[in-house]
Amino acid sequence: MEVTIKENKIKVKVAKTEEEITKGLQGVVNLEENEGMLFVFDTEDMRSFWMDKTKIGLDIVYINEYNKINKIVSREPNGKQKSIYPAKYVLEVNYGYCKRKGIRVGDSVKFSEPLQALKFSMGGVMTLYDEEGNAQMRMYGGERIFSRVSTKQILKLYKQGNIQELGEYVIKEVNAQNKRKPEYVEE
Numbered sequence: 001m002e003v004t005i006k007e008n009k010i011k012v013k014v015a016k017t018e019e020e021i022t023k024g025l026q027g028v029v030n031l032e033e034n035e036g037m038l039f040v041f042d043t044e045d046m047r048s049f050w051m052d053k054t055k056i057g058l059d060i061v062y063i064n065e066y067n068k069i070n071k072i073v074s075r076e077p078n079g080k081q082k083s084i085y086p087a088k089y090v091l092e093v094n095y096g097y098c099k100r101k102g103i104r105v106g107d108s109v110k111f112s113e114p115l116q117a118l119k120f121s122m123g124g125v126m127t128l129y130d131e132e133g134n135a136q137m138r139m140y141g142g143e144r145i146f147s148r149v150s151t152k153q154i155l156k157l158y159k160q161g162n163i164q165e166l167g168e169y170v171i172k173e174v175n176a177q178n179k180r181k182p183e184y185v186e187e
Helices: 018-023 097-101 148-160 163-179
Strands: 002-005 008-015 035-049 058-063 069-075 083-094 109-111 118-120 125-129 135-140
Touching (some): 058 097, 069 083, 083 097, 148 163
Parallel strands (some): 008 035
Antiparallel strands (some): 002 008, 002 109, 035 083, 058 069
16 A cells, blocks of 8 residues: 655555554564555544654654644654554654655645545444545444444444455445335324
């Protein structure tokens, strides 16, 4: 996968699972100039990163839900100091990369692939995203109800990480519901 900031294309490994996010680039001894790691989270929130057991210096780039850089922090290897800033995505690249390439806070970030077509959050909110990672529709608990069969399929696809198929399935179900006549239950 590639991340593009200005004209700079960065080949990234994507960390999505808790284990991948926790390990990050620990133990890596060499990172090519246009390589990095992208950390993907369900929602924008305060994200804490530090350099413990990291053998190379890194620029830590905090990216908000609108795909804009909101903070860049440069850290030396094996540092114990934490940096905590709001982000939905965090990009790690070689130390000084952002300065060398003229990357600044406020720059837009583009992803070569959709990172989430659908995300569930604890509050009963489901968000549909477009190919560029922009929120297109939010559905709140009770606003739409999928059948038990559909819900099981949605959760199965989500757990498998098959985001493309999951997004297509949900859109198909939403469109089918929109064509149905309302059903009312009398108490």
